[in-house]
Amino acid sequence: MAETRVGGARIRYDDVGQGGPALLFIPGWCTSREVFRKLVPWSSMLHRALVVDLPGHGESQQPGPDFDNTTVVDTLRAVIDASGARQVVPVALSHGGWWALELRRQLGSRIPALVLLDWLVLEPPPPFLQAVQALQSSQWRQARDGLFSLWLQGVGSPDVVRFVRDDMGSFGEDMWKRGGREIEKVYTRYGSPLEALATLSPPVPTLHLYAQPEDNAWLEAQRSFASSHPWFQVQKLPARSHFPLLELPEEMAVRIGRFLDSTLGTHPAGLPSPPT
Template sequence: MAETRVNGARIRYDDVGQGEPTLLFIPGWCTSREVFRKLVPWCSMLHRALVVDLPGHGESQQPGPDFDNTAVVDTLRAVIDASGARQVVPVALSHGGWWALELRRQLGSRIPALVLLDWLVLEPPPPFLQTVQALQSSQWRQARDGLFSLWLQGVGSPDVVRFVRDDMGSFGEDMWKRAGREIEKVYTRYGSPLEALATLSPPVPTLHLYAQPEDSAWLESQRSFASSHPWFQVQKLPARSHFPLLELPEEMAVRLGRFLESALGTHPAGLAPPTT
């Protein structure tokens, strides 16, 4: 385990594997780096991997009584700098994608590609925005539990159930309210992640790997976007939950590796991705 300090707060991260570009695994709000524990061993066969605990999450300290999206991006930049990595590909879970986009804006070609995992990349529907707003209110617990019920509906994977209930369930009122506030802020500003991605100049090769929802219109909308923005790819995974990286880590690692090889021409010597 490695660590750095940001505004006096200890930030911890794992630094494993070797090979450029380095993969920066970014959890979402109210999620520790534990969510990547099954995916990283496969990915680190081909690439160096940095796996971060966000401020106030997991084993990282919180920099003061409150923090925002800007502070999270500053933390991620501090980890990149401390690691000495030259080129970094963020592998961002859910709303961690917003920080990945901002890293590209700030660091330019040092971020040669983006990998987004199970994210609401289209314009958010009203029920989602209502939930995000409820998270900021006295009804935050009911809103959180509603998300948990949605994410676990029909899910039989004990790894997913354990992670949602024990890891995400360990975060309290302050963090869930902060998450709601910061998530609403970026959707209000940009409309949707795809709209935000389209503003990047030059565009960056981007892969979205997701499993839920099981909605053909959701997939077709992303494919339509990809047809007019060839730097964007979307791939649907045969998993049952919002956390396919806990269900299909080998397959996700293979797809991620193939994307980087195609987009960046990476050919790690002496290694081959695992087969499914």
Template sequence: MAETRKGGARIHYDDLGQGEPALLFIPGWCTSRAVFRKLVPPCSALHRALVVDLPGHGASDAPGQDFDNTTVVEHLRAVIDASGARRVVPVALSHAGWWALELRRQLGPRVPALVLLDWLVLEPPPPFLQALHVLQTSQWKQARDGLFSLWLQGVSSPDVIRFVQEDMGSFGEDMWKRAGREISRVYAQQGSPLKALATLSPPAPTLHLYAQPHDDAWLESQRSFASSHPWFHVQRLASHSHFPTLEMPEEIAARLHRFIDTSLGTRPEGLSPSPP
């Protein structure tokens, strides 16, 4: 495990494999880098992989009594600088996509592409926004448990169940309230992730791999966006949970490698068609 510091706080990350661009694996709020433990080995076989614990998460120190999205981006940049990587492709889980977007804004061509995993890239459903609101109140635990129930509905994978209950369940009131506040804030500021992606100039080749919701209308809306924004690619995965990194890492790694090779011009062929 490697380590750097930002503002006196230690930031831990794994540095595996070799080659440019490096893949920067970014967990979401209230998750540790363990969510990538199955995905990193097949990815680091072909690319350098930097796997971060966010500030106040996993093995990384909290940077103070409170912090926000800006602090997280500063810590991610500290990892990039400490690693010496010239170019990085963020591989961002869920709402970590907001930080990946901001890295592209700040670093430009040093972030040549984006990989987004299981993110609510369309307008967030009202029940989800309500859950974010309740997370910021004294009823935070009920809201968190409601999200856990939703994420585990119909899921039989022991790895996913254990991760949600034990890893995500290990975070307490302060972090869950912070997550609700910061996710709500960025949606209010930037609108949907697709709208935010469309403001990048120049746009970044972007791949969204997701499993939930398993709704044809959700997929068609993203395909419609892709038809007018050819730098955006979406592929739905046959995973049963919100955490396909734990259910089908080999398939994600293969799709990720193919996307990077294609988007960076090292292969002439295009992406294979999205699965139904």
């Protein structure tokens, strides 16, 4: 385990594997780096992997009584600098994608590609916006529990159930309210992640891997965007939850590896068996 300090707060991250560009694994709000525990052993066979705990999450300290998206981006930049990595590909879960996008905006060619995992990349539907608003209210616990029920509906994976209930469920009122506030802020500003990605100049090769929802219209809308924005790719995984990295880590690692090889010429596709 490695660490750096940002504003006096200790930020911890794992630094494993070798090979460039390094992969920067970014959790979302109210999620620790534990969510990547099954994916990183596969991905780190071909690439150096930096797996960070966000400020106030997991083993990282909180920099003050409150912080925002800017604080998180500054923290991720500090981890990149402390690691000495010349180029980094963010592998961002859910709304961690907003920070990945901002890293590309700030660091340019040092961020040669983006990998987004199970993110609401289209314009958010009204029920989603209502949920993130409810997270900021006195009804935050009911809103959180409603999200948990939605995410776990029909899911039989013990790893997913345990992660949602024990890891995400360990965060309290302040962090859930903060997450709701910061998520609403960026959707209000940009409209959708795809709209935000389209503003980057030059564009950045981007892969979106997701499993849910099953609605084919969701996939077709992304394919339509990809047809007019060839730097964007979308692939749907055969998993039952919003956490395919816990259900299909090997397949996800292979797809990430193939994407990086085809866009950046990194390594031949294919992974050996992971160490036990």
